[in-house]
Amino acid sequence: MYNDGYKVGNLHEHFAQMKTNEKRRSSVGVSPPLAGFERVVWAPDSVLGYILGDIVDIGSETLSIKRRDNKQTIQAKHDDVFPADENLEKTVDDNCALMYLNEGTLLHNCHRRYQKKQIYTYVANILISINPYETQRGLYSNETIASYRGKSLGQMPPHIYALADKAYRDMRRTGESQSVIVSGESGAGKTESQKAVLKYLCENWGKEAGPIQQRLLETNPILEAFGNAKTTRNNNSSRFGKFVEIHFNNKHLVTGGFVSHYLLEKSRICTQTKGERNYHIFYQLIAGADEGMYKTFGLGSPEKFHYLRRGSMNFFARPGNENKILKERFGKGASTTIDPVVDDSADFRNLLSCLGKCGLNREMIMQVIGIVAAVLHLGNVDFVANEDGGKDGSKMAPGCEISCNFASRLLGIDEQQLKMALTSRAMQPSRGGTKGTLIL
Numbered sequence: 001m002y003n004d005g006y007k008v009g010n011l012h013e014h015f016a017q018m019k020t021n022e023k024r025r026s027s028v029g030v031s032p033p034l035a036g037f038e039r040v041v042w043a044p045d046s047v048l049g050y051i052l053g054d055i056v057d058i059g060s061e062t063l064s065i066k067r068r069d070n071k072q073t074i075q076a077k078h079d080d081v082f083p084a085d086e087n088l089e090k091t092v093d094d095n096c097a098l099m100y101l102n103e104g105t106l107l108h109n110c111h112r113r114y115q116k117k118q119i120y121t122y123v124a125n126i127l128i129s130i131n132p133y134e135t136q137r138g139l140y141s142n143e144t145i146a147s148y149r150g151k152s153l154g155q156m157p158p159h160i161y162a163l164a165d166k167a168y169r170d171m172r173r174t175g176e177s178q179s180v181i182v183s184g185e186s187g188a189g190k191t192e193s194q195k196a197v198l199k200y201l202c203e204n205w206g207k208e209a210g211p212i213q214q215r216l217l218e219t220n221p222i223l224e225a226f227g228n229a230k231t232t233r234n235n236n237s238s239r240f241g242k243f244v245e246i247h248f249n250n251k252h253l254v255t256g257g258f259v260s261h262y263l264l265e266k267s268r269i270c271t272q273t274k275g276e277r278n279y280h281i282f283y284q285l286i287a288g289a290d291e292g293m294y295k296t297f298g299l300g301s302p303e304k305f306h307y308l309r310r311g312s313m314n315f316f317a318r319p320g321n322e323n324k325i326l327k328e329r330f331g332k333g334a335s336t337t338i339d340p341v342v343d344d345s346a347d348f349r350n351l352l353s354c355l356g357k358c359g360l361n362r363e364m365i366m367q368v369i370g371i372v373a374a375v376l377h378l379g380n381v382d383f384v385a386n387e388d389g390g391k392d393g394s395k396m397a398p399g400c401e402i403s404c405n406f407a408s409r410l411l412g413i414d415e416q417q418l419k420m421a422l423t424s425r426a427m428q429p430s431r432g433g434t435k436g437t438l439i440l
């Protein structure tokens with residue numbers, strides 16, 4: 001499964017192909033000619049994408065179209081106008097079954113279906129999914145999983161499970177690896193779709209794998225804690241691309257998996273755009289750590305940490321959990337934002353449990369968390385120009401020793417060595433035949 005946030009399977013190419021097919025069909029008389037007075041058509045609109053109208057005049061370059069919504073007449077190029085279906089209420093599961101297949105009818109069909117809470121629509125074996133931004137009852141339940149098992153595409157209403165089942169059956173039939181490419185803009189629902197595919201495969205063919213199935217599913221909260229952040233477009237935006245492999249044995253049962261990650265947005269650790277947050281893990285730690293951990297790791301409210309106070313310092317909680325975070329963990333002006341998916345305090349407890357299920361013992365988990373806290377403390381270390389004795393470079397700003405000491409303790413590094421590493425530059429001279437390291 002490949003999920004990268006870019007348009008890998010470019011739908012525009014499909015549209016272009018559809019348009020060519022449409023023209024071909026018109027030229028052989030399959031579809032009625034577009035231009036005709038009072039013919040209902042889809043015309044381009046900069047805001048709505050396409051609007052419905054009737055042709056009132058035909059020019060050599062453009063068509064005059066009377067919009068159905070506000071009765072205004074607009075001009076559009078011949079090539080940009082598409083025939084519309086007379087029956088605008090009818091929807092189809094597969095856009096290929098539309099009487100006229102073009103951008104206008106495709107968008108209208110998907111839109112009508114979305115209004116009826118049908119978020120999935122096919123274009124042959126491509127699945128279009130529109131983010132519902134709400135939990136739809138039963139859409140991903142175990143009963144739904146059972147109902148899609150072994151069914152061909154088209155036998156059941158469009159669903160991501162149908163696509164996962166097809167990939168599985170094709171793997172069995174051909175004996176070759178199959179790929180599901182998930183693409184779309186930020187916040188489109190790629191991560192949720194990928195999780196649904198994983199859940200479907202593991203639920204049906206992973207039970208025998210026992211703890212491996214569990215481990216596969218438990219990787220998501222871990223990856224999301226360290227690689228997801230709130231952006232202005234998505235409260236749970238993945239800031240990295242991932243390639244998830246699910247391995248099957250010769251009995252076609254899940255035996256394991258592998259996740260490769262690409263291009264983590266590292267700069268987010270040091271600075272965030274206004275209204276965005278650093279990676280979830282930092283807020284999870286502050287919101288969810290018990291008193292002992294909070295003290296051991298020298299934690300405080302987000303405003304105490306340079307790496308957190310530049311962006312949004314609000315915590316997230318799922319509905320009903322808004323009062324679970326202790327008051328003293330909020331900084332000045334920080335509050336709780338309700339979100340159906342992200343819950344800093346509950347997600348932290350879940351993270352600890354997932355790390356445990358993935359094979360890390362308590363000591364290792366504390367080391368991981370210690371490194372996270374150390375990053376926060378290191379962010380509070382500031383530097384000033386070093387003018388002592390005519391030396392160049394920089395030295396630690398007064399008052400930053402506490403943060404540096406805390407970080408060195410959590411990282412298990414000697415305090416002086418850490419200071420040295422932070423304020424010196426290592427160079428490797430190679431001229432003159434001798435090689436060595438020069439600390440400046």
Ligand SMILES: Nc1ncnc2c1ncn2[C@@H]1O[C@H](COP(=O)(O)OP(=O)(O)OP(=O)(O)O)[C@@H](O)[C@H]1O
Pocket residue numbers: 005131132133134135136184185186187188189190191192193234236237238239340341
């Ligand atoms: N099928 C769905 N059902 C319910 N809610 C959904 C669904 N898909 C997405 N959402 C909602 O939309 C939010 C964003 O979805 P998601 O994180 O999957 O987007 P994305 O495409 O992976 O974004 P990014 O590229 O920024 O990581 C989710 O946190 C969830 O609230």
